[in-house]
Amino acid sequence: MSDTIEPLLAVPAYRQIVIPLSDGVRLAARLWLPDGDTRVPLVLEWIPYRQSDNTAVGDSMIHGFFAAHGMAAMRIDLRGSGNSTGLLQDEYLAREQDDAVEVIAWIAAQPWCNGNVGMIGISWGGFAALQIAARRPPALKAIITCCSTDDRYADDVHFMGGALLTDGLQWGSGLFTQLGRPLDPAHVGEGWRDLWLQRLEGMEPPLGRWLAHMERDDFWRHGSVCENYDDIQCAVYAVGGWTDGYSDAILRLMANLNVPRKGLIGPWTHIYPNWGTPGPAIDFLGVCQRFWRQWLLGEETGIMDEPMLDLWQGEHLRSEPSSLTLDGQWITAPGWPVASPSRDFYLADGRLSDLPPPPVPASASMNAPTHTPTSSLVIDTPMHCGLMAGEWCPLDGGGNAPEFQDDQRQDDGLSVCFDTPVLNEPLILCGKAGLEVDIAFDTPSAMVILRLNEVAADGRSARITFGIHRLVRPDVPAGQAFRVVLPLKGVAYRFSPGCRVRLALSTTYWPMAWAEPGQGPVTLFPHGAVFRLPSRAPDVLDRAGPFGAARSAPALDHDILAREVTSRQVQWDAASGTHRLTMDAKRQQTRIGELSFDGEGHESYDIGATPESARWEAVRMQRYTRPGWHIELRSETTLAWKDSALILTSRYEARENQQVVFERRWEQQFAARINGKNT
Incomplete structure (x- = not known):
């Protein structure tokens, strides 16, 4: 599993180029070409974040690295962004994907290209890689998609479990600001102002488009590759971190794609793993280089002979808003899903019990008069429960803000909690937990938030994973119970001896989940409820060796x-x-x-x-x-x-x-x- 790529060679200078599209739009790009006359493949990053300034330093470190190892690399600004002409009006439009297909064909036809193209991207760029792969441009042979999703409604910054996420509001206001950024006269020349004013006049607030589609419809199905995984026919490497909002998509891609594929989930948030925060960072670019040489040059690097999935198994999680490193170790899975036994717990008087409850008498039912008040409980948390949650996707705008979770004791105190006894031995999880339970509510909809926490001996509570669910009452009378299965986000974690496992339930999670009228208390019936935790499967093994230390090309002078x-x-x-x-x-x-x-x-x-x-x-x-x-x-x-x-x-x-x-x-x-x- 060691990195067999040769040491970093001299980094070639980049050049600014313009790519003409068939409709007259001109795309601004930065190109790194290796020295020599050999035809080479190209690695493409396709995002709207201004390659001439805002991302220039990071681009130089990533794409300069690829170029120093014999690959061409290119950073393109989408139409209507940076120094590219045209209008950019929203994320992931069909026009954007059409442009990319045309650009990939243009790249493959260049005399310096061997006809093979790979795409790499994080966030928007990761989405784009998946979406464009689903269009099957012939020259696109492989993608590395980081911090992205296969489902734009169910598992994106906009909604989680049907609940409106305020991270999506943040992103909407940020994109709104970015849409009006100017073309640079130093690159574009005298016509920059007219083009800029056209860009400004063509703007609309993206949030308005998104809020007009509060339910899953064709707006969200567009760009969601989960609608047909078989649309993707090239090799895929899906990458992310447990602290990021998008880790579950990696597990779904591994389970549902039918192409050569690999997955990597580290401890990180919304960032390339060579800069991974919280650490440890890894030699991600070296890993990428092995993948590119396998699929763009046809070399047998051995990367596809290794286990499909590398996962960070955390432990001793500290609930600190500015966490820099996390404890844990690397593990591997041969595929996904893995056959793992569940560790079942039952809800009983504030406890998570190993023992199932006695059966309900045949004469009793959830709604019968014999159902005693002590066999149900009402969850009606104050609106401000959730202030210690941190961000759904911490640091997605970069920087070092205190956006991670804080000590969960305050939110736990506002929630309904069930705890195990103090653990005498480790409890190791790998997969997705879920609660199966009977609930009832009188309102048309309700929110249920689940948090799986580790409670240390000193009382500090750390959120290991969570789930947010906006539930719509099925066709039953108000107050009548019905069965639900409420999953949490996937996790790989080792609970330590001396700690307790806590399930915390609430009906609010402000401000991560936006508050909506028509939601109210939820009645929960603990008898018969099962909280299933995914035990680590026998074929999930400790990784044979660590990833190497992070490398990159030197940064652009700044x-x-x-x-x-x-x-x-x-x-x-x-x-x-x-x-x-x-x-x-x-x-x-x-x-x-x-x-x-x-x-x-x-x-x-x-x-x-x-x-x-x-x-x-x-x-x-x-x-x-x-x-x-x-x-x-x-x-x-x-x-x-x-x-x-x-x-x-x-x-x-x-x-x-x-x-x-x-x-x-x-x-x-x-x-x-x-x-x-x-x-």
């Missing part, structure tokens, strides 16, 4: 003019009963040549005693400056309930050299989905 400064604060107004979470960030200021760029953001989340009190505000700014040229962009976004409707207010302002060149305000209204079905 200066850091100011480091990032962030804060995350929780406040309680005793007079109004309102809890407020505020997050502030002044982003790192970077200079490349004469151009400097930075940004800042402010967010607040307010909640009172009812779902209708939920309110979110975001203000974001981005700046680009060189002598004689200063661009400042500002977006303001709010979301709140009014008369059972969601009101989204968006405002955008663009300035050139302190003068306002564009300003617009939008107000959009969306009906509450009181009776909506998630599907």
Whole structure:
């Protein structure tokens, strides 16, 4: 399993190029070509994040590495982003995929290319790799997809278990700000301003599109490769981290694809593993290089002879908002799913018991008069339960903000909890846990949040995994019980002797899950409930050796003019009963040549005693400056309930050299989905 790739050679200089599309749009790209006349494959990264400045430093370290090892590499800005012409109006549009298919054919036809292309990407780029692979461009032979999903509705930043995620609101306001970023006159020339103004005039708030589709429909099915896994016919390497929001997609891809495939889930959040946070980081680029040489050059590197799935098995998790490293070890699975026995626990008087309860008398039922009050319990958590959750996808915008979970004791105290006795021996899990239980509620819909926690001897509680579920009452009378199976996110973890396992249940999880009217208390019937934990299967083994230390090419010359400064604060107004979470960030200021760029953001989340009190505000700014040229962009976004409707207010302002060149305000209204079905 060792990395057999030769040491880093000289990194070739990149060149800026323009790729013409058939409709007249011109895509800006940065190309690294190895020295020499040999025809080589190309590794493509396809994202809208400005290869000439915002991602230039990281791009140089990744793509320079590939080029130094005999691969061509390219970073392209999507149409309407960076220095590319055209309009970018939303994520993952069919037009974007059409462009990529055309670009891949253009690359394969270049005299320096051997006709083989691979795609690598994280987040948007990881989504794009999957979606474009499903289009089957002939030259695309392999993809490495990081921190992405196969299901844009069920398991993306927008929704989890049908519940609206506020990480999606953050992302929507961030993308809104990015849509109006200017073309750079140093690269584009005199026509940059007219093209920029066209870009600004063509903008719409992406959140408005997303909130118009609160249920699974064709809008979300587009770009969801789970609709037909067999559309993908090239080799796939799916990569992510347990701390990231997208780890479950890797397990589904391993289970459902019918192509050569590998998976890797580390301890990390939303970041390439060579920079992996929380650590340890690994030699991810060396791993990629073995995969590329296997599928783009036809060399037998041995990578496909190794176990399909590498997993980080955590232990001793510390619930700290700014965790830098996590304890654990690497394990491997030969495939997925693995046949693993479940460790079953039963709910009894606040305990997780190994012993099943005695059978219910035949004369009794969930709704019979003989069903005693002690055999049910009501879960009705305060609206502010969840303030210690951290982010659904921590650090998805980069930086070092305190976005991981905090000590879970506060949220546990607001929840209904069931604990095991103190463990006398390790409990090792690998897979997906789930609760099978009878519940009832009177409202059209309800929320149930499950957290699997490890409680240390000193009382500290750390969330190991969780699940969020917005449930719609089936065709039964209000208050009548029905059976549900509520899964949690996948996990590989070793619970330590001396600790306790805790199942914490709540009906709110603010602010991670947006509060919606029409939701209320949930009655749970513990008798007959089973909490199934996935024991580590016998064929899941300790990895034969560690991954090597992280490597990359040298970074592009740049200066850091100011480091990032962030804060995350929780406040309680005793007079109004309102809890407020505020997050502030002044982003790192970077200079490349004469151009400097930075940004800042402010967010607040307010909640009172009812779902209708939920309110979110975001203000974001981005700046680009060189002598004689200063661009400042500002977006303001709010979301709140009014008369059972969601009101989204968006405002955008663009300035050139302190003068306002564009300003617009939008107000959009969306009906509450009181009776909506998630599907």
